[in-house]
Amino acid sequence: MNFLRRTIDNIKPHFSKGGKFEKLSATFEAFETFLLVPGKVTQNGSHIRDSFDMKRMMALVVIAMIPALLFGMYNVGHLHFSLSSESKTFWQIFGFGFLKVFPIIVVSYVTGLAIEFTFAQIRGHEVNEGFLVTGMLIPLIVPVNISLWMVAVATAFAVIIGKEVFGGTGMNILNPALTARAFLFFAYPADMTGDKVWISGMNEAGLDTTSGATALGHLLQSVPEKTAFSDVALKLPTDIDAFLGFIPGSIGETSKLAILIGALILIYTGVGSWKIIISTFFGGLVMGWLLNAFSANAYMELPAYKHLLYGGFAFGAVFMATDPVTASQTEKGKWIYGFLTGMLAILIRVLNPAYPEGMMLAILLMNVFAPLIDYYIVEANVKRRLRRLKNESVKLNKQ
Amino acid sequence: MTSKNWKLLTNPLNDENPITVQVLGICSALAVTVQLKPALVMALSVTVVIALSNLIIASVRNTIPPRIRIIVQLVVIATLVILVDQVLKAFVYDVSKKLSVFVGLIITNCIIMGRLEAFAMVNKPWESFLDGIGNGFGYGMILVIVAFFRELLGSGSLLGYQVIPESLYAFGYKDNGMMILPPMALITVGIIIWVQRSRNRKLIEK
Numbered sequence: 001m002n003f004l005r006r007t008i009d010n011i012k013p014h015f016s017k018g019g020k021f022e023k024l025s026a027t028f029e030a031f032e033t034f035l036l037v038p039g040k041v042t043q044n045g046s047h048i049r050d051s052f053d054m055k056r057m058m059a060l061v062v063i064a065m066i067p068a069l070l071f072g073m074y075n076v077g078h079l080h081f082s083l084s085s086e087s088k089t090f091w092q093i094f095g096f097g098f099l100k101v102f103p104i105i106v107v108s109y110v111t112g113l114a115i116e117f118t119f120a121q122i123r124g125h126e127v128n129e130g131f132l133v134t135g136m137l138i139p140l141i142v143p144v145n146i147s148l149w150m151v152a153v154a155t156a157f158a159v160i161i162g163k164e165v166f167g168g169t170g171m172n173i174l175n176p177a178l179t180a181r182a183f184l185f186f187a188y189p190a191d192m193t194g195d196k197v198w199i200s201g202m203n204e205a206g207l208d209t210t211s212g213a214t215a216l217g218h219l220l221q222s223v224p225e226k227t228a229f230s231d232v233a234l235k236l237p238t239d240i241d242a243f244l245g246f247i248p249g250s251i252g253e254t255s256k257l258a259i260l261i262g263a264l265i266l267i268y269t270g271v272g273s274w275k276i277i278i279s280t281f282f283g284g285l286v287m288g289w290l291l292n293a294f295s296a297n298a299y300m301e302l303p304a305y306k307h308l309l310y311g312g313f314a315f316g317a318v319f320m321a322t323d324p325v326t327a328s329q330t331e332k333g334k335w336i337y338g339f340l341t342g343m344l345a346i347l348i349r350v351l352n353p354a355y356p357e358g359m360m361l362a363i364l365l366m367n368v369f370a371p372l373i374d375y376y377i378v379e380a381n382v383k384r385r386l387r388r389l390k391n392e393s394v395k396l397n398k399q
Numbered sequence: 400m401t402s403k404n405w406k407l408l409t410n411p412l413n414d415e416n417p418i419t420v421q422v423l424g425i426c427s428a429l430a431v432t433v434q435l436k437p438a439l440v441m442a443l444s445v446t447v448v449i450a451l452s453n454l455i456i457a458s459v460r461n462t463i464p465p466r467i468r469i470i471v472q473l474v475v476i477a478t479l480v481i482l483v484d485q486v487l488k489a490f491v492y493d494v495s496k497k498l499s500v501f502v503g504l505i506i507t508n509c510i511i512m513g514r515l516e517a518f519a520m521v522n523k524p525w526e527s528f529l530d531g532i533g534n535g536f537g538y539g540m541i542l543v544i545v546a547f548f549r550e551l552l553g554s555g556s557l558l559g560y561q562v563i564p565e566s567l568y569a570f571g572y573k574d575n576g577m578m579i580l581p582p583m584a585l586i587t588v589g590i591i592i593w594v595q596r597s598r599n600r601k602l603i604e605k
Contacts, residue, residue: 147571161586165593187577 008032027117030127054169057271058132064265064272065136065319067258072251073097076144079199079248100200101251104139107148111155112138119164130169130176130325131159137177137319140252141312141360142184143197150188154180174367175326178360185360193217193356198248214248215310216349216356222298223353229301242309253315256308263318272322275331276338280317283342284308291350299350307346316359317342326367330377337373341366407529411537414601418541419592423509427501428542429584435558437497438546439539440487444502446535448479449511450528456519457527463520472515473506480505510538545587553578 015028033055076097081088088096112131120127138155162179163172185192195213213221215236222232237247245255253259266272288304295301308314321327321341328337341362348358355361417423424445431441452475456463463471484502487495495502505511514534519527550556552575555563563572577583596602 147573149571150573153575165589183577186580187575188573189576191573 004035008035027121027127030117030120033126054129055132058129060269060271061133061266061319062136064262065133065140065252067261068140068252068255068315068319069101069136071245071255071258072140072253073101075245075254076100076200076251078246083199096200100144101139103148104142104144104146104151104251105136107151108138108155109135111152112159115156115159115164119168125168128169130163130172134158134176134180138180140319141177141181141250141315143192144200144251145197146184146191150184150191154183154187157183170325172325173371174364175320175323178320178364178367181360182364198250214356215242215306219299219302219310220349220353220356227298229298232298236306239306239309242306247310250312250315253312256314259314259318266318266322271324272318273324273327273334275334276322276327276341277317279335279338280321280342280345281308281314283339283344284313284317284346285342286339287343287346291346302350307349311349311357312359313342313345316345316363320359320363321366326370328370328373328377330374333370333373333377336377337366337370340369404526404529407526408533408536411530411533412540413537413595413599416537416541416595417510417513417534418538418588419595420602421510421513423513424538425585425588427504427508428538428545428588429581431498431501432542432546432549432584432587433553433579434497434550435543435546437494438542440491440494441498441501442535442539442542444483444487445505445508445510445538446532448476448483448505449514449535449538450531451479452476452511453514453519453527453531454524456515457522457524460520468520469512472512476506476511476515510534541588541591544591545584548587549578549584553583 012028012032074094074097077088077093077095077100078097080096080100081093109131112135116127116131135155138151138158142151158176158180162174162176163169166172181192191197195217198214213235218232218235221227222229241247243256245258247254263272263277267274267277284307285304288302288307291300292302292304317338321338328334344362344365345358348355348361352358411417415421418425418428427441427445431437452472455475456472459471480503483505484495487498487502514531518530522530547557550558551562555561555568555574563574
């Protein structure tokens, strides 16, 4: 640490005003504060500056995602080798997945950070921290077979159009990682959905395609084919598999256990709002029960709790809906926001014939509505307090 | 051509662009820009309608009773639009099919009514004609830029001819399906506005 401090102090003058690399000061500042907690102290007034700044907070979210990431890597290898039913050691399986997933992470970070740094230099402000999380989220929500250049294009789109045009981290309306996914989903649908994209090596193997479809894919297919639920149920993974995550899906979304660990980290450290997480799950359950009550087709008959185990519902609820920038800011608003996100996700899943998964669209939609929810919560509060003031003054006048 | 008249032609291209600055005529800009050819035809049609209707209204502006001026303007525009529609149907039928209802909807294009009300009603015919040409080009320019990127990135072609080489597809390149969807037109227009405003000092809002 001392060595690090000394090196940074040594080169610092070059980057300060008047130094050789004055133009790169934003870049330097970003690295300095990333490596070491800044020692800034408030000079006057009573503002308390916690050393737990945004960089530390973002790093915590990344830590919370690590279980999902590691399991995702393992699952990529596991699914790949299950195609050929060879027996492999744990490290061979994990190594295969690691080599598949790591390039996606590198591409996502390099593209996103390059753009962030460029913008920071042009605008002369500090480099925003937000991309630390976004860069890790993007690899976790894409299928393993995605082309790397698509990841790069989507990341660039998300960072520029989703974030920088609004003024950078903290100003964006939509969750940047989901913007990237939505871009991929609409731009290159063949590479984002279907039954061939989830398992690495599926295309080359030329196997029976049905083994590669996700649970949601099977269910969606059953609607136009008018299959009975009992027939579809045979194709669905067991609950324990879906919970542990040995099912096809986007890289980080499959294991609910890993996501649960991440959720506990987020809730324990206070970075993610437990209100949003709980209300999202509750909203999903309620919608599931409502659809169960109608049971017009096989998809509607799916037991509500299974909705929470399949697809990206859990991942979205824990890591995406809780994004402190794009979620509701008011405490009451968080309940409404989460509840509606959960409901909409299941509604889109079941009733929309084009999209097998609704979590992405539900969160993006509620991102747009979050400011509106907050506005009415604040207004209601103002009104309530005004009424109280009036009542109090009436009482005082009587006395 | 005096410098004042020259300004009438060039101002709508940049400082007073109908789409990017006045934000008029957006709907058609989104609808007809999937491919370059319909966008070009649309740009030309609107330019013709706007220039001629400006000319006609400016010539009779002193005889129009102010209380019924809108309906008079509409009659002129509608007549011209029907003429344009018939010409398109006769000579470029396939494009006319693609543009479908949007040719008829030129009548409701805000740019045309806007120029008639704001310019042709109070200016001489020749100036009005130039103003119409300028605004038509300003509108058409944006349409063509948007359509250029949408067709290039969305279908890999320009004016229907494939320009992105087959070898690139072999490497794994794919056309961007989102470019064909209307939201991307809006985003493209947004990017053009962004670029324009960061280059043009006059447009920076205080």
